[in-house]
Structure formats: structure tokens, C-alpha cells
Amino acid sequence: MDLGKRKIIVQKYGGTSVGSVERIKEVARRIAERKKEYDAIAVVVSAMGKETDRLISLAGELTGSPSLREIDVLLSSGEQVSAALLVMALEERGVNARSFLSFQIPILTDERHAAALIREIRVEKLLQCFQEGCVAVVAGFQGITQTGEITTLGRGGSDTTAVALAAALNADFCEIYTDVNGVYTCDPQIHAARKLARISYEGMMELAGLGAKVLHNRCVELARKFNVKIHVRSSFNNEEGTWVNGREEEMEGALISSVTYSREEAKISVLGVPDKPGIASMIFIPLAEMGINVDMIIQNIGRQNAADLTFTVHEEDLEKALQVVKKVAVEIGAEGVHSDRNIAKISIVGGGMHSNPGVASLMFQVLAREGINIMMISTSEIKISCIIDSRYTELAVRILHDAFKLGES
Amino acid sequence: MDLGKRKIIVQKYGGTSVGSVERIKEVARRIAERKKEYDAIAVVVSAMGKETDRLISLAGELTGSPSLREIDVLLSSGEQVSAALLVMALEERGVNARSFLSFQIPILTDERHAAALIREIRVEKLLQCFQEGCVAVVAGFQGITQTGEITTLGRGGSDTTAVALAAALNADFCEIYTDVNGVYTCDPQIHAARKLARISYEGMMELAGLGAKVLHNRCVELARKFNVKIHVRSSFNNEEGTWVNGREEEMEGALISSVTYSREEAKISVLGVPDKPGIASMIFIPLAEMGINVDMIIQNIGRQNAADLTFTVHEEDLEKALQVVKKVAVEIGAEGVHSDRNIAKISIVGGGMHSNPGVASLMFQVLAREGINIMMISTSEIKISCIIDSRYTELAVRILHDAFKLGES
Numbered sequence: 001m002d003l004g005k006r007k008i009i010v011q012k013y014g015g016t017s018v019g020s021v022e023r024i025k026e027v028a029r030r031i032a033e034r035k036k037e038y039d040a041i042a043v044v045v046s047a048m049g050k051e052t053d054r055l056i057s058l059a060g061e062l063t064g065s066p067s068l069r070e071i072d073v074l075l076s077s078g079e080q081v082s083a084a085l086l087v088m089a090l091e092e093r094g095v096n097a098r099s100f101l102s103f104q105i106p107i108l109t110d111e112r113h114a115a116a117l118i119r120e121i122r123v124e125k126l127l128q129c130f131q132e133g134c135v136a137v138v139a140g141f142q143g144i145t146q147t148g149e150i151t152t153l154g155r156g157g158s159d160t161t162a163v164a165l166a167a168a169l170n171a172d173f174c175e176i177y178t179d180v181n182g183v184y185t186c187d188p189q190i191h192a193a194r195k196l197a198r199i200s201y202e203g204m205m206e207l208a209g210l211g212a213k214v215l216h217n218r219c220v221e222l223a224r225k226f227n228v229k230i231h232v233r234s235s236f237n238n239e240e241g242t243w244v245n246g247r248e249e250e251m252e253g254a255l256i257s258s259v260t261y262s263r264e265e266a267k268i269s270v271l272g273v274p275d276k277p278g279i280a281s282m283i284f285i286p287l288a289e290m291g292i293n294v295d296m297i298i299q300n301i302g303r304q305n306a307a308d309l310t311f312t313v314h315e316e317d318l319e320k321a322l323q324v325v326k327k328v329a330v331e332i333g334a335e336g337v338h339s340d341r342n343i344a345k346i347s348i349v350g351g352g353m354h355s356n357p358g359v360a361s362l363m364f365q366v367l368a369r370e371g372i373n374i375m376m377i378s379t380s381e382i383k384i385s386c387i388i389d390s391r392y393t394e395l396a397v398r399i400l401h402d403a404f405k406l407g408e409s
Numbered sequence: 410m411d412l413g414k415r416k417i418i419v420q421k422y423g424g425t426s427v428g429s430v431e432r433i434k435e436v437a438r439r440i441a442e443r444k445k446e447y448d449a450i451a452v453v454v455s456a457m458g459k460e461t462d463r464l465i466s467l468a469g470e471l472t473g474s475p476s477l478r479e480i481d482v483l484l485s486s487g488e489q490v491s492a493a494l495l496v497m498a499l500e501e502r503g504v505n506a507r508s509f510l511s512f513q514i515p516i517l518t519d520e521r522h523a524a525a526l527i528r529e530i531r532v533e534k535l536l537q538c539f540q541e542g543c544v545a546v547v548a549g550f551q552g553i554t555q556t557g558e559i560t561t562l563g564r565g566g567s568d569t570t571a572v573a574l575a576a577a578l579n580a581d582f583c584e585i586y587t588d589v590n591g592v593y594t595c596d597p598q599i600h601a602a603r604k605l606a607r608i609s610y611e612g613m614m615e616l617a618g619l620g621a622k623v624l625h626n627r628c629v630e631l632a633r634k635f636n637v638k639i640h641v642r643s644s645f646n647n648e649e650g651t652w653v654n655g656r657e658e659e660m661e662g663a664l665i666s667s668v669t670y671s672r673e674e675a676k677i678s679v680l681g682v683p684d685k686p687g688i689a690s691m692i693f694i695p696l697a698e699m700g701i702n703v704d705m706i707i708q709n710i711g712r713q714n715a716a717d718l719t720f721t722v723h724e725e726d727l728e729k730a731l732q733v734v735k736k737v738a739v740e741i742g743a744e745g746v747h748s749d750r751n752i753a754k755i756s757i758v759g760g761g762m763h764s765n766p767g768v769a770s771l772m773f774q775v776l777a778r779e780g781i782n783i784m785m786i787s788t789s790e791i792k793i794s795c796i797i798d799s800r801y802t803e804l805a806v807r808i809l810h811d812a813f814k815l816g817e818s
Binding site: 021024025055058059061062063064066067069070071073074076077078080081083084085087088089091092098099101103104148149150 | 430433434464467468470471472473475476478479480482483485486487489490492493494496497498500501507508510512513557558559
């Protein structure tokens, strides 16, 4: 086989896709189908269903502060089991296959346990496997350091393994199988949504950052960097999913593609902040040092050279952030600190916003018409986000989806 | 730390000893205790409780004939999980520790999947771990080939890992923690038995071969070869267990040490076998080729140059063996084939039999006195085994235990 002339594809199956023996058999059936068209298939698997949670919970019963090195040894066993079982299911169908753990390829990473970055994937052993007509089944989510330590890649790890593998193998594309049918114009549980046939890397990254849970940002960034075409689709049916590929600037005329929301935000206001240079950094530097991400920030200049400073953080970080902010507020002589968990971030995402100023004003009008107050606004080249009262989340998604005619293809 | 002057020990904890989070905490407590006396401790762990069975059953749902390569990848995950969890439990107690998988040490084996033999253990990384004051927690039962394939060692694998490690590290001794208190003069569930303080390697091997399930023969053979002292004991209490060490010939005067039984035997008789050279090999060579172990054999010369040939096999092999034997019986013109599952092998084990001919005759007398018929007999330097009707198993154990005064120390 001359691999130079063959099409190579990478597939990735997530936890629910390999969540049971029956699901693993179904995945094997799918791979066997694909094998008729492609001689070279690398398959990346996640741990079965709730296996990772089970292992984390065992560790939690033993210690409140496990060493990350050992967490990686523990968790990487999950994908190892999935990989071996999938090979057995493939062999049972008469498809030659072989499992690969990170150290066997190797997939080399840096030394950061639980959040390792892939440095290099050597593909020789995989190519040899392809030459022998074998499907390569790779345990996702994990890597190995130069000194032979097991690492894991952190959130979205198996997606990242798949995209990195597709880049290293120069694969035609990377299929990411999950439990949803693709990327939608909004949450299908809230409103009749339309599945997008295609979205740009940048659009997908905004969506992932804004609450869409289909693909992790990190894997999309990697795909963008190496120009890997991703096809996000369901392993529970045969529908075409959504292709993630191409850059936003190449997509002229593509306007708003989706409405997203996140209720996982909280708002902190520091009231009556003296208007002096350096005050903002006194608040935001300690937050950054604690690893707390600040998303949106506004400052209203008010009476007597004092301002109100308002910003949002992930609601999980609220308590920690408040501790810091209350302390700083006293130091800088602010009048007080308020916080609010009952907010939501509603965003519209798509290309061409910069050249279509009408988009933002339409969004504000539509929300105003329903009496929804906009507390904060932030914009980028390809999205506009508004913070609103969380009780209006579903209403806002529906009216924006309709106003931007996202249900029509 | 000058390791040359330090005492190194190896401990092994079996599946029930690490069967739950609570058990793992208890094992960590034990290791922490030992750490006060020994600076260098290597701990070998099995998979938790029924984890290996769970994995085998998953594989069984996928295929009837899994590739042994993938079975090894699958099963080795079990010990990996135990090792990581035990390190976490140790660290929680303030004991520095580090997990080691086979490829990280490495523990090199041959290429035989599911039944690999250890070729070499490189101890540099373990010694470095000891130098840093760390307990080395090693995933048992598994190895790695020169080309990076994961292997497993087959039955008794973790015990074998522990003894091999003790040999490679030149450890003072190897503690094998299990769910029984040691090696007994007979099955404590049948008769008031006495725990042996010590048994020779050969005696232990005979016991293991004769049905005692405390230690696997393979690990005892290895211990004998490298003169590794084994201490078999319970992880559920602090009692001294049984020391397995020393050769039989060094133990002058030590007579019968135990009575064992096995009901897992079956008897096959080929009746009216023509008395010609080469007939026996026509029966036993095909059995050997199928991997069926023949244990005891007797041949009774009878009428007209025909003999009855009787032998025993493991009862699991009975059906397979009968298929072969019935075919051969026709070819050689034998009169028929009988089989019997309702037999038991009763054995007395101990040193000094060769120089004490009275031992065998006492055994036969005791059985005869109770009307127990002896169907077959086999002897070695350190054991005498009799095949009897299985319904007399417990009775035979009790009367032999009493006759040889094994209850008295």
C-alpha cells in the first residue's frame, strides 16, 4: 500500500459512544463500514461512560489532595480499557485492529500532569499498523513524557488527541462522534434549532467559549492551527453532522450562525470606587493570580470622581473572587461590593459583524421590545454577548433565533 | 542512604487485600508501620477484588475468542488502578510513594501474551525511588516485551512479580499478604488445623500442586531458585503467618506437615488394552498435544495379554480428554472406556518420607480401618497421594490429620 496515495481518516468516539458493550459493538460496525472506503483509519477512544467519574470518586474517598502524577496513572486506565475492548469487537467482526497506548506510539507531552500539552506524535508505528491493514485504536486523553511519566491532557483531552493525530498523520479529516447530531443554531431543547452544515474554526471557538458543549475550544484551536477538517456528528445515527473547517475571513456573507447562552456566570459590582490610576489592577491582578477568569468588565463613572466597576466571573469562582474583592474594596476605599448569580449571557455568533453594524442594533431592539434589560455588553469580530436577568434566558434565545431567521437555511 | 547497608523488603497485596477504599487505607497503614523499620519497601499490588473478573466478562460479551494481546492490555489496567490508589492513600498518610507500571521499570518478559515469563527486571529506577525515601508501588501481574508490548504473567502473576522483584532487589524477604493466616496442616474448614510456622519450598510446591490455594506453584519455584524467603500472612490481622524458605533436605526430622485434598480430579479407564509396545504413547501424546495434564497413571495386567490403563486428569479437561481417548481406544482395539468424576485425591506432605517407610503404611492402614478404598497411589520424595471415592474426602482428611498428630506442634 502506498500511503501517499491513500486516504487516511481519524475518528474519535466519546464516552457515551463507547458507554456499553452494545455501544462498542455499534462503533465497531461503523468502523467496519468506513474500512471499505479507507484503508487507513486511526480511532481515538475515550473512557467508557462514567468510568472516569468512578475513578475520580475512588481517589476522592482516599484523599482530598491526590498527587496529579497518580491521578494521571489512575485515569489513563479508562481509555486503555476502551481501546482493548474496541479492538476485540473489531476482530470479532473480522476487522484487523491493534490498540495503542501513548507510550507505545509515543504521544509525547510536556510534564504538566492533568493538563499536559502534546509536543510530538511519532507516527511510524501507526503507519506500520496501516501497512498491515490494521485499524489503529488509540487510547485518547493521555500522553507520555520524555522520561516515561504518564500524563493526561485535561478537559477535551480525547478530542485533542484526535485532532493532533489527524494533523500528525496528515489525515483527510477527523470525525468526532458524540451524542448530539452536530452544531446547532441554538440549544434544540429551548427552541426549534437548525443544524449547521458548516461553521468556521473561529465561529466554533466562540461557540465553545460561550457555552456550547459540543467541542472543546482547545481541540478547535489545534484544528485551526494545523488546518484539520473536523466533522462533528452523532454515533447514534447516520446523519451528516457539522463540518468545522475554514477560516472566518474566507466565509464572506455568512452572517449570524447561532444563538448561545450560558447561565454559569455571576456578576460582581464594586460600588463607589475612587477614580484613581491603578485601581482596576489592584482588583484584577489578585484575581488572575488565583486563576480566576474575568469575562466582561464595565465601569460607570458616577458622582464625585467615583465609579462603579462591574465584571463577570464563572459562578464556580464567585465565592473565591468575593473574598479577594471585598478585601481590596476596603483597601481602596470603595463604598461596597454586590454580587448576583441570577444572570445569563446571551450571545449571537457569526461572521461579517464588523461590516454589518445593523446586527448589534437589531439584537438590542429585539431584547428591548420584550422588556429584557441589558446589563452588560461585549463584542468581538464574530460575536455579540449581552448579560441579562437569567429568568429571560429561554425567551431571549427564542426571539433572537427568530429575529435573525436562523431556523431558515 | 547506603542501600548496601539497608534492609529492603517486598510486600505483595492480593485482590481481597485491596478490594475496597477501606482496605486500601488499611494496607497504607500497614506499609506506614513497616516504613519505620525499613527504608526501602517495594509493594506489589493486584487488581481490586473482582475487577479482573469484571474486565474478563466485558471482553466475553464482545467476543468468544479475544486476542491475547488485547486481553493483556485490558487486564493490566486493573493493577494500574490499584497502584495509583495505593500511592494516594500512602501520600494521605504522609508516606512518600510512587507508582510504577511495567514499562516504567521495566519488567521485561518474553512475548507470550497471557502467560509471559519474566526475563529481566531493571532495578535502577526503583533504587532511585528508595534513595528519595519513596515507597515503590508496583503494578503486579504484568510485564513489557522488548518491543513495548504489554504482557501478563498468567495465574499467580502478582505473587510471581513480587518474588521476582525480591530476587532482583536482593530483598531480605517477601511478604505475601492474602486473606488467610498462612499455610495449615489441613483445610481449617474440615478439621481443627494447625498453622505451620515454616514449610520448605518443596513442601509448599507439593501443597500448591495438591490443591492448597495459598501460593501459586510458579512463584514458589521462583523463590526456591533465587532463595527468596516468603512470609505468607493475612492482611486482615497482625498474626505471624507461615515462612516458606529453606530446602527440604535441610529439614531433617521434619516429618508429615500437612494433609491436603483436591476434588477437582477425574479418572479415565481404558479397558482391555492390548499389551503391545507404544500403546501408552498413542493415548498420552495426543492428550499432551492438547495441553491436558495427566496426573496419576496405573496399569493392571489382566487376562490374555490385555491390560486396564487408568489415569487421572483435571475434571475441567475430562470431556476433551474423553473425546481423544475414545477415538484412540477404537484404533488400538481396546474393549471400552470408563470415566468417573466422583473421586478425590488425598495427600500427606512432608519431609523425610524416603527414610521413613512407615509413613506410607500408616496412611494405608488408617484409610483401610475406616473402609475407604484406595483406587490409585502415587508417591514422591515428600508426598503420598491416594485416589479415593470423593464422598470420604472430609473423613479421610480428619483421620489422617489425627493419625499423624498434625494438631500438635
